Amino acid sequence: MTDLDLLHFEQLKKSVQAQYLTEYTPSFDEISKWKGIDIIYFQEDLRKKAKGNISEKSFYTYFKSSPVTKLPRIDMLNLLSIYAGFDSWYDFKKQNLFVGELLKDEEDLSESDLKELEKTVSASVNLEENQENTVSTVKTEPVLSDLQKSDIDNQSVEEIPQNNEVTENKRFTPAKKSYQRTAWIAASSVFVILLGLLGFKDEIFQKTYTYHFTDADRNQGVQSDIEIKVIKENESPILYRIKPGEKFVYASKDKAIKMQISSAVYENLEVNRNLENAPKEETIELKPDDYKMALYYFSIKDIKGENSEQLIQQKRKQLENLISNAAVITQVYDSDIYGLEALDKEDYITLVTTPTTSLKNLNVIEMKKDNKGKIVSIKFKISNNENNP
Incomplete structure (x- = not known):
């Protein structure tokens, strides 16, 4: 450079x-x-x-x-x-x-230099291989010696007499070894069984619970992915992602469960259950969130056709009613130079009701409502989806 x-x-x-x-x-x-x-x-x-x-x-x-x-x-x-x-x-x-x-022709020069470098490396590798082959082809003459010559054809073989006492003892050895092996197998079996009980004690004593999710307004299955965080004391949360129509199956030997349920179009919900008397199967209702519904609609739809302008105006009015005029709206950036930026209500509504590729990566970090249900604070981020850094 x-x-x-x-x-x-x-x-x-x-x-x-x-x-x-x-x-x-x-x-x-x-x-x-x-x-x-x-x-x-x-x-x-x-x-x-x-x-x-x-x-x-x-x-x-x-x-x-x-x-x-x-x-x-x-x-x-x-x-x-x-x-x-x-x-x-x-x-x-x-x-x-x-x-x-x-201006030097950088592209041609780089290609030419690269070819010269490849030729040099190739010649160097061939030279080393030739040298190794030369060393490996040096022959070594075998040295013959008459010192180890011997003629065993005429050697006499001395017969060793058998000891009757040793032979007699060998008759009782197999029976003794058979008894020891039987005892060892029995002890090993007991050990393996105990080890298996210890290793699978969680599976033996745990119970399985099944949860179904429905739309509270439509009385039908949820229409978007669900994220479930299972919270355990003194442990990091465990995250599960459930597709539309799927059920959540959870196996545990714990006495209670705490779940935080979130979705792109439903209100966040926290569920606490005492598992000692909880049913094995349960249906949980999720309430649609109008604000999230509006964002989700524009993030997946490419609005075209004769009624496109009418649909956009309809969604704008919906968001204008949901968001307070005094709402604090902040965009978060992944940048050391520029970390936060404030938007007014109208600019934000224009942003989220204009179908763009970036809108598909918009994530709401935090949203607060007042006691009347009006949105008074929004903090959001557009995730980095850069193909060319």
Whole structure:
């Protein structure tokens, strides 16, 4: 990397900004001043025109500060160059040379150097193999000796007389060994049984409980995934994910169970059960959350057709009634440079009622309601889904 590369990157940022301004009107013309909703719309346009994406973290790292002190990776440089109307990062630099700059053909040079390096390594490996083969082909002459020659054909064999007493003792040895083996097998069997009882004591004494989930308003099975956290004292929570229509089967020897149930479209619910007298099978009702329903609808639907504008206005009114005018709304970023950003009610409703790819990654971290059911606080985050860092 050279200082000229950093200057070229500053040029590229201006070109990207100019390209976006030809079709859109963000809150500020200067790209370094763009905020959450502007960044989301820019990401959507980048996916559409350059078939790639950069995360909020990368945007804040490379676009919020100027001049930058390091370059992004080459794949991100190529992506931004394509968005600005060039074939690649190399093509962008080639068409935006500074006075007196000689741009080396980096791509051809790198390929040529790589081939030369492969030839050198290949020649080195062949040389080492030839040397090893030369060493291994040195023959060693066998040394013959007459010192070990012997003729056993004429040697006499001395017969050893049998001891009758030893023979007699051998008759009783098999019976003794048979008794010892029987006793050893019996003791081993008892040990194995005791070990099995100890190893499977949880399975022997535990009970199995089955939970079904239904929609409280529609009296039918839930229509979205459910997350269940089983809370145990002095232990980390255990997370289970249940698909629509599935039941939750839980085996335990505990006397009680505590479950925290959450979903994309239902209100959070905490369930506490005393398992000593609890039924083996139970149905739990989940109450739909209008706010979550509205977000979920826009996250999975691509609203098109004649009634699209009417549907969007309908959902906007629904959210306007649910959210307090004085609500504190905060977006959280994965960035050391820019961690939090406040949004007003109208901007937030516009964000969540505009079907974009980024909306599918929106997660509500925290939401609070007052005693009248109005939402007074929302903290959310759009997860990093960057294909090109």
